[in-house]
Amino acid sequence: MEALITLFADPHTWLALATLILMEVILGIDNLIFISILTNKLPKEKQANTRKIGIILALVLRLGLLATIAFIVSLTQPLFELFDHPFSWRDLIMLAGGLFLVWKATKEIRYMVDPDKINKADSLSSQVTQGVGAVMAQIIVLDLVFSIDSIITAVGMTDHLPIMVVAVVVAVLVMLLAAEPLSKFIDNNPTIVMLALGFLLVIGTTLIAEGFSIHFPKQYIYAAMAFSVFIETLNMLAKRAKKKANDA
Template identity: 25%
Template sequence: MLGEIMTEVFSVSGLFTLLMLLMLQAVLGFDNLLYISIESKRVGEEKAPMVRQWGIGLAVAFRIILLFIIVALFDALAEPLFGFHLTGFFEGEFTFQSLITLAGGAFIIYTAIKEITHLLTVDHIEHSEGGKAKSVMQAITLIVAMNLVFSFDSILSAMAIANVEVANIVSASGEVIDTFKGTVTDCKSALISTPIEGAVGCRPGKDYQVWLMAIAIIVSGIVMALMADAVAEFLKKNRMYEVLGLFILFLVGVLLVTEGAHLAHMKLFTFTIEAMSKSSFYLVIFVLVVTDIISTNYQKRLWRQREAELQAHGESESVVAAVDDEMDRKPPIFTGFRL
């Protein structure tokens, strides 16, 4: 067993697939890391690093367990659990996967809106860590739970990459008796030369490279654990980017909600809800980041111009220093608002 796994991992195709999986985990893991950084600050500065490390460690362990469950029950998870058919108003066939994706996306949207509202209403933002304080167990539980929600998307995407074509040997009733590593044509030839009791034919199938996906999850978990404190510290020192992060988190929630609605084939007033494409998602993120950078630089330029005007009119050094302090204390943030 171990020998087969090592051969699969260290083959040319296996290493290439592993590289693709690691790139996928890096892209899809950003929003997860952002959520972890924001949620961990609820427990205070002293306990936050411990919460991040425990949250990531447990999340990786549960993600690997979830990987094996999804692969084993892939067809069952896609089976409808219940549906609504209010023609002309609301329709949908809900699966376990669609329900988890919808609920997770809705919770992320709620979290982002709550945090943005908090930033707009709190009196002393520079001394605020946002929202209501949580216990260590509550924070770790939320981190692990949301990581599992993110896992559905990343695991299903990984399954689309890490698989090889095989042929399923089936009986007269359509039950899979065995798996043949090769094409359907090769499988039929093998059955002719070496018949298998009860086998009547072969049909296309896929063999998912679970161990490659598990290795990618472990490596990405290690990288997240190493980067979590740095990301949290960066957001703490650059509060203006926290708003940008919250808007990105909001978009992640929208992405998950639309994906869950698409999986459930939801219709509102005869309009079918389509999943937000990944390309559209990343384009919007790119536009947000560029807009934030331009807005920040423009606002700094206005502050410098104001400082120069004060100096030209002979304002005292204390006034100019106050302007500089105001610029540092209230850096510009996304869409022109200032903290």
């Protein structure tokens, strides 16, 4: 207990905590976008509970991984080499997660653009065949990928486990609070769905690049996403203004 009091009495601890919370929230937004798009394809009465379960699973996975930090750190150690390039377990997980994201986002975009040429039974948008179990399985896969990325980021920013735990818990609480409004907003604005799917393509591509040890500065990626959201917001405001003018 005294160690915790001493730790949080240091101003640098609060600075590190604030920075890590910001990073965890940003990483959590990626996770939340995917969960929102998936759960919006379920019947209305099942969407909210499935979202909450998915986010709680993300918290459980993150805390579980924090309890095995030594193992998580070892995931970055080279496992084998291919064409003189070393690959670790983290690289393989990033590759698998990135490919999964790109595949799912591409299928959903194809369905939205040309629904007559896609098998609805195999689409994310199929409410008939896509049950809660199938959606939860997909959420768990991406929760695992984002959780590992989240914990490795936390380990790289601080050596103190209490700071990591607080940052992860706060970030997941923000996800819980934002889940319902974000899902409703995405569901009520079809163009936002396409924009979100575009974000998932970018995130998936970034994860694949990370798997090959090609690191893109994340601040540039999120700045581009923020600018895209800004432009889309202007488009939505312009459409509403035009509609009001026509109604008048």
